[in-house]
Amino acid sequence: MISHLDHIVLTVSDLARAVDFYETVLKMDVLTLEEGRSGVRFGNQHIHFQVLGEELRNHAMEGAGDVCLVTEWSMDEVLDHLAACNVNLLEGPVSRVGTLGPMQSVYFNDPDNHLIEVSVYEQSDTV
Template sequence: MQPHVTSLDHLVLTVAEFDRTITFYRDVLGMELVTFGAPPRYALRFGVQKINLHLAGQELEPKERAPGPGTADLCFLTDTSLTDWQAHLTRQGIPVEDGPVPRTGAAGPIMSLYLRDPDGNLIEISQPA
C-alpha cells in the first residue's frame, strides 16, 4: 500500500507583527488564539486545524526556504453566507478585493470572497456552492 496523507493539521505563517496578525485572524475571521511552549509561541485555531505564527527574522528551524510576510494564499471554508461575510468585513473596515466569484475547491464548486490580511497574504473565504 502506498503511504498517503489524510488531512492538514497546521500550517505556518511568517508575520511582520504578532499583535496585528492575531487581532485580524481572531476578530475578523473568528479564530481562537492559542499559546504554547516556552518561550511562548502563538497559534490561531479553527476547527481541528491551526496556523502557527513565526515572527519574520525569528523563524523556528526547520523553516520554509524563503519565509516572509505576505507570501501565502489561503482558502478557508465557511458555513456562513457570503452576504453576511461581506457585511461583517465592511463593519471591520476590511475591503473585499474580489467576489463573490465561483471557484473550484478541493471537494467541488465553491463561491469565494478575496481579501488581504495585515501582511498582504491573500485570504479566500469560501462557501460550498
C-alpha cells in the same frame, strides 16, 4: 500517505496585530504555543504565526501565504461581517471549484499581505 492538514505557518511582522486580525475578522480562537509563540485555531486546524527570522528552517517572507478558508456562513453574512471590520475586498464574490465542488469566494489581504480567500460551498440539491 497524508491524511489531513494539521497546521500552516504564516510569517508576520507584528504578532499581536496578526492574532487580533484572525481573531476579530476571521473569528478564530487564539492559541498560546510553546516558547511564547502564538497561533489561532478553527475546527481541527491551526495557523501558527512566526515573526520574520524567528524560525531559521523556514525561509518564508511576510505576505507569502495564500490560504483558502471555508465557512458555513452565507456569503451575505461574510460580506456584511467583512464590511463591518473595514476589510478591503480584492475580488469577489466569484465562482470557484474547491476540493468538494462549486463554491463562492471573496479575496482580501491580512495585515501582512497574505492572500486570504473565504469560501462558501454551494448547496447541493442531491442528498
